[in-house]
Amino acid sequence: MSEISLAPDAADALPGLSQPSGLLRWIASVDHKQIGIMYIVGALVFFVIGGLEAMLIRAQLAQPNAKLISPEFYNQLFTMHGVTMVFLVGMPILIGFGNYLVPLQIGAHDMAFPRLNALGLWLFIFGGLLMYFSFFIGQAPDQGWFSYAPLAEQPYTSHRGPDYWSLGLFVTGIGSVSGAINVIVTVWTMRAPGLTMRRLPLFTWMTFINGFLIIFALQILNAGLVMLEVDRLFGGSWFTPPGSPVLWQHVFWSFGHPEVYILILPAFGMISEIIPVFSRKPIFGYEFVAGSTIVIGFLSFTVWAHHMFAVDLGIGWHAFQSAATMLISIPTGIKIFSWIATMWGGKLRFTTAMLFAASFLVIFTIGGITGVTFALVPTDWQTTDTYYVVAHFHYVLVGGTFFAVYAGVYYWYPKVVGRMLSERLGKWHFWLNFAGLNLTFFVQHFLGLMGMPRRVYTYPDLPGWGTLNLISTLGGLISALAVLVFVVNLVWSARRGQPAGDNPWQAWTLEWATTSPPPPHNFEELPPVRSRRPLWDLAHPEDPDWKREH
């Protein structure tokens, strides 16, 4: 078959190819960069909503026996806070970064399936809107983000909340799966000449592995959602006797634990890009950092029942799931030590991105250590479903995922917008967030150990409980202030920030080889790729990486 070439003005002559303008330019877009930006902006809007829900929760809990918020509304708040932060903030913001960056990092002009890409975005947005619509009819989900049967079943929750929850998540879930397929195919088939799988930038690598986790985990959730709706709408009994409520827990957590890694692997990828650039050294032990991601991926599907130790599944299950959970600390430890070793012997530049990345190491380690408490069956029996677990996973998801995302925003914003974020506001943002996070969540470890269960709209006035909760609420206010500074920075710098240039950080991966922001087709020309750091090779012909690797 011969090649068909279009005359230079053919694109203008065909109406389907003409460039729409204004809002339609975004809505009708199939460009991975625009889609990526819309994912991220959508996630940030939901982040503000989920954050306001958290503020209301903390306001109610600031004092014992408070009556600021009704129990009905409180239960809706904590349910939607969790659902929002996991499904409408964490996943889409990471998918959005992947969308924007993966084609650029592999030297491609777009994703493999641009229209499927747009479908995924709009499924995320409409799924989110569908769930939030429940507030307008006064029947928001209030059964918890994990929607345990039989509480979420018809006799115990007769309003439509769980149905909005199931259908909303089903819609976003299909979007996530389509996005994951797209990433996998894109990375597999569209890499620039010379960019072998062993030379992939680590963010792209981890997003690629994450694609497999999403495909397998989200399908389990989607199946579970349908089963729950069969129970609720058609009188089935998957999860009520003669079926079993424990079956729901198996279904939910065999999605739910891989989900935790879905929320952290791309964040690990961001850290693996940012620390080397601001240490001026290649990542230490690329193969171990990349390989440990695969190990985490496999292990993440073998540990779900550590969410169910209090069910009492018997010693065999407990021992197996506990051992598998503890094994995950090994590949995670490899990453932490590799990042530290990357900094070792470097020349560190303390940009805001680097501050978030370096503090990620410390805060994520705290979350990892308290995680051991849930891997050990007997200590899990004491601490599960208490404020200790709330503290633990906020260290992982805020101090881990979110600090990495913040680092990523400060690092890649110049590429996306063409202007630098204000470093001055950035430092304010960092220090306020660092203080706020620790103040909010560190004390919650003690509340949990003192016996405070989670998901309670109030608590009795027992010694110390009021004080610790008040400290936690004050920390929340500081975090809210930090987010405000962050948003101001995003908006202000878009118009007034310093022009960025193509490669403001002297970074080494392909996204920095094009203009900021990149043109519609991403690259005018690609540099030769002979190693993991093509732009280093370009800048240092006397000391190229390809002489070092292998």
Next chain:
Amino acid sequence: MLDPNSPQAQSIANLFNGSMLLGTAIFMLVTGLVLYVLWRYRSRGDTAEPRQYPGNRRLEIAWTIAPALIVAGLFGWQLDVMRDTAPPADRPPDIIVTGYSWWWRVEYPKAGFVTANEIHIPVGRQVLFQLQAADVIHNFWVPDLGPKRDMIPGHPNNTVWLAADRPGVYLGACSEYCGLQHAWMRLRVVAQPQAEYDAWIQQQQTAATPADAEAARGAEVFQNLTCVNCHAITGISNAQAGPDLSHVGGRATLGAGIIENTPANLSRWIANPHDIKSGVQMPGYQLSEADLRALVAYLGSLK
């Protein structure tokens, strides 16, 4: 959990403290390294790039193996702790607790009586609890006395061992989210010396009688209203839908911990329980002041 008061709670606390000690050491190592590296290798303004090197295989293998040894050690330790807390299968339970939304039915099968929301146990003896659920999943947890366990509808055979080394009142709570009033599904365990405990058992086995004429009139009010359709009182009613009230006057709280059990609070509860704990099954009763006073006197006298 910070104040373990039984051998099993102590055993778990030891494991927790041990793992935290280890964790703190790892945290200090990581934080120390990060701070050292940040200080030692901070850029001093020159633009020359540092020496480039991609890794060190021996070091990478070392920090793969070291954590593996640590988790293997912890894994072995926890097996011992699991043995310390594991209930043997071949013994009937001492107490059967059933979780309802949002209160606890407490049955003493050997002594043959039922009570609610407050559990008495003898000091220094291991007590075997059988845990069930009547509606949704609940979780039975008294942090100072031992591990928590889920109560799952359709799975009536969950058990847990608890004990108390010292006499006292130990607070517990439902710790599986169970709907609207999950926050107020609280629990009290009263650990008593053997003689005191035996006396309590005997008291619970005997029907309480109205203390005076007003209380006796209150008993009539109780029987004439729909109270008897849901609440049991020994000698008057056997209904099981709500908490057993045979000795409600002896309990410290009402509504599973939401208010103190005083005559004033009891009248408020009877007149409008939803004002205090919205969503409970019990309807409010519009009684004449005299009837309400009599009913409160009667229930308060059931010690």
